[in-house]
Amino acid sequence: xxxxTILSGAAIFISACSFSVxxxxxxxxxxxxxxxxxxxxxxxxxxxxxxxxxxxHEPHDKAQEESRRFTKAYRESQFLFEKNSGIYEILGKxxxxxxxxxxHKKYKYESENNLTKDRLDLSSLHESSMKAQFEFEENLKxxxxxxxxxxxxxxxxxxxxxx
Numbered sequence: 001x002x003x004x005t006i007l008s009g010a011a012i013f014i015s016a017c018s019f020s021v022x023x024x025x026x027x028x029x030x031x032x033x034x035x036x037x038x039x040x041x042x043x044x045x046x047x048x049x050x051x052x053x054x055x056x057h058e059p060h061d062k063a064q065e066e067s068r069r070f071t072k073a074y075r076e077s078q079f080l081f082e083k084n085s086g087i088y089e090i091l092g093k094x095x096x097x098x099x100x101x102x103x104h105k106k107y108k109y110e111s112e113n114n115l116t117k118d119r120l121d122l123s124s125l126h127e128s129s130m131k132a133q134f135e136f137e138e139n140l141k142x143x144x145x146x147x148x149x150x151x152x153x154x155x156x157x158x159x160x161x162x163x
Contacts, residue, residue: 041080041150045143047073048094052140055098055133060105067098081150090143097136104129 047070054066074091081087104125111122 037080038151040076041147044073044077044080044091045147045151048091048140048143051094051098052136055101055105055136060102060109063098063102063105067102070098071095081147085146085150087143087146087150090139090146093139094136094143097132097139100132101129101136 047066051063051066051070054063058066074088074095077091078088107125108122
């Protein structure tokens with residue numbers, strides 16, 4: 001064999017190795033992008049769940065913190081899900097329900113501690129809050145059904161040439 005043949009064979013081998021490395025890097029990059037998107041979407045679900053739990057079990061100030069965190073997730077959701085998924089709209093309903101619950105909690109605390117001079121009807125606020133809690137739970141279940149396909153994570157396989 002002459003040197004030209006050996007050099008040509010080596011060049012082909014090196015090109016094949018370079019292609020293989022590039023292909024693997026592309027698959028890894030694609031898988032990482034999918035994982036990042038999954039994490040962002042899952043954090044939106046967690047924010048809704050933690051907001052729900054806070055409205056039931058936490059004092060007003062702690063629930064208010066979760067409300068701010070949830071509002072951020074709600075606004076981000078419009079960029080992470082297709083418009084026709086309905087997820088952004090459900091999160092909007094959850095936000096409205098949470099606001100009703102928190103308003104009742106805040107007003108009840110302020111009125112029990114004589115921090116307000118307003119005299120709203122606590123029974124009517126309580127009734128509105130209970131209805132909002134029921135709707136919140138129903139909307140959370142609906143969210144779980146609709147978000148499921150986005151956060152069902154069974155594989156981190158990346159980009160494919162052939163399926």
